[in-house]
Amino acid sequence: MTPPNYHNVHNKFKLNGFHLNEDDLCRVAYSFIKEGEDFEKHVGDFLLDWFNEKPYLEILTSGTTGEPKIIKVEKQSMVNSAIATGNFFDLSPGNTALNCLPVKYIAGKMMFVRAFILGLDMDFIAPKSSPLQRNDKKYDFVAMVPLQAENSLLQINQIKKLIVGGVRMSTSLINKLKKSKCDVYETYSMTETVTHIAAKKIGEKAFTVFPNIEISQDDRHCLVITSENLNVNKIVTNDVVEMVSDNQFIWLGRQDNIINSGGIKLIPEQIENKLSTKLKGRFFVAGVADDTLGEKLVLFIEGDQYTLDSNIFDDLDKYEKPKEVKFIANFPETETGKVKRTEIVASIS
Template identity: 50%
Template sequence: MTLNHKYVHSKFKLNGFNYAIEDLKVLASNFLKSGSTNEKPIALFLENWFNDDDYIELKTSGSTGIPKDIKVKKQAMINSALATGTFFNLKPGNTALHCLPSQYIAGKMMLVRALVLGLEIDIIEPASHPQINQEKHYNFSAMVPLQIENVYKNCNNIDTIIVGGSPVSASLKSKLTTINTSVFETYGMTETVSHIALKKLTSSENYFKILPNVSISLDHRGCLVIDASLLNNDKIITNDLVKIHSETTFEWLGRYDNVVNSGGVKLFPEQIEAKLQNKIQNRFFIASQPDDTLGSKLILVIESDSNIVNDSVFSELSKFEKPKKIYAVKQFIETASGKIQRKKTLNLISF
């Protein structure tokens, strides 16, 4: 059977109730009139999903360049939901917990998966500390790193959690190896309609494994190129530097636009940050500033009132990786989804 967006699985439930298409349209209308801040984006999605257009308009996050508005085919979203269902062996009637904002692709895809696969989905407030019902068993959920950081000790009632939106820190990866829940880090973006690769964190896998019907290669910069015709008609050229280990696995190194060339040595901020993750309590990131001798010199930017950092935290870094200067910024600038905006934050510093 070929599915289209005017289809709702007979096993689909939302917060314990069965809904057909017309019921969901009424629900959307009610949410728009008197719904909560969380319910209004759900209403808008449902209205857009069931209209006659074959696409949904979304805003990219910048993984492939400057953020922009794009049109994503609804069939691509269905194909993505089916691929996830196959990978995790999700069955009609399985339960899902939705705790992500529904205005972004990850949140929308949780709804699509439920509609297409026939999941019983419970929607809760997309808070940084999700209030999970400990009395109910869930087969599947999706979170951002901050959420799983806050609930990993109390999520044994969830079989599988996928985590995306930003890289998972080394310290969080270590914590996740101690729990029974299977946790997978995702690799994907709006252009790939959620994830195209997964890495199991609870068994300390080092490489991302791509999903079926996806192929990968590198461009001249060493950045990942994705060919996933069921999700996007065009090849997707990313700004993510990766090392390909096989036809189906790759290792993420960092962002091309973050790489620092200091005196001819290429330095990857994300890899340095991973080494410092357990040693600096405040939020921080590695960047660079112009230097007459080196061209660019490495700096540490910390979210703090003070730029004083004990030199011992740099003990695992090579001489090239050690920041030449430390700057304190009282509050980092963030995106609406909580990601640190490095360039805008750097603009707050007077070099």
């Protein structure tokens, strides 16, 4: 069956309770741009760009591993991605959804595209850290970043299916979410692949890729992604993975974060996972230049200095134990809330 064109707006689509077609959405866009708040202006710009004659959008990447940059993403690829999401999560026309993500970036834009194409009844709100505060409505499908999920634990049962992405969830948050009735999934995504291309239910080890996605590894054991549907031809990532099957992988960490300490290769994300139930607040481990080891493992903790419990490193292997602990008052972040590890490490080197 031929997928819908990107100008198609499903007749079941609703925005904040109102049925809107293409013309209606363009009028809303002009109103947002002229009179809306900052987060609404981004929506207005997106809507006008979506319904113009160009077959692509120019989208800002999140800047996780470098400076944010503009890339071109085909609108039909975004439609195909929306359909894949709908099939994977069994979404139907008329299902309720909440968009609480910034539309400046691909994740927030894609919630709109899913709503247009799949015919979702979507509420759109400001991208705040506690999106369900003073909201008792029930939703079939919601996307959040981990901070939003953490701040919504008391209301999480209002959601039938929740996808969490942007940054990795801590073990502590996963354990809290497991206690809810909500079906929670962690997603694997990037701007270049039109948001997520794989997901796993919390508690599972391996991500399962969506249909029409091909995965492999390069000689660094990093994930390589190909998808004709998404106009993606062998995107080579820096994500170190363990291949489980042709359509499943276990994410281990970032190649550019790997620490070589005295000839021992350490994956920070695996160490952080072991520490996540022992430390409160934000932290990370990284390699810092050392005359003897080449790189020494350092634990960075956000906040005022305090004395760590003596058993905090008990679950770590010999070489995984930090040589030093640094306290940083406030971690600098990207616009999407991701910690700027490289900048922090450079500031103490």
